[in-house]
Amino acid sequence: xxxxxxxxxxxxxxxxxxxxxxxxxxxxxxxxxxxxxxxxxxxxxxxxxxxxxxxxxxxxxxxxxxxxxxxxxxxxxxxxxxxxxxxxxxxxxxxxxxxx
Numbered sequence: 150x151x152x153x154x155x156x157x158x159x160x161x162x163x164x165x166x167x168x169x170x171x172x173x174x175x176x177x178x179x180x181x182x183x184x185x186x187x188x189x190x191x192x193x194x195x196x197x198x199x200x201x202x203x204x205x206x207x208x209x210x211x212x213x214x215x216x217x218x219x220x221x222x223x224x225x226x227x228x229x230x231x232x233x234x235x236x237x238x239x240x241x242x243x244x245x246x247x248x249x
Contacts, residue, residue, distance in 0.1 A: 156201045158184070159192050163205035166227065172196060173228045181233040183220055185240025189213035192221055192233075 156162040164172075172178055180195040191213050194202050204212035214220035217233070217235070224230050 152241055155199070158182070158193050158195075158201050161201035161203040163209075164202045165207075166203055169194065169202060169204060170227065172202070173230070178228070178230070181216075181224065181228075181230050181234055183235050185215065185235070185237040187240070188244045189215050189234075189240055190217060190240070192224065194221065 177197045182193045183190040184193050196248050206212050
């Protein structure tokens with residue numbers, strides 16, 4: 150969130166699959182992008198209101214993919230979205246993530 154409390158592409162609001170489906174079905178999603186961070190990609194969706202959301206798994210982590218083919222298949226299957234940009238400047242495919 151920025152200083153005004155609005156979500157940004159770098160700090161999207163995490164939402165469950167069901168809530169993102171509701172936004173998509175209502176036509177509230179205007180753009181999609183896979184953003185590489187570390188060795189994986191997360192999905193960033195822009196809303197009609199100008200905010201940004203990402204998918205949150207049941208345990209609270211942001212949903213990520215290491216394989217873009219699977220990521221695009223998920224996007225098409227769950228949301229019927231066929232286009233997405235890719236930002237890879239922070240993607241390091243050989244980086245190991247250390248959980249503390």
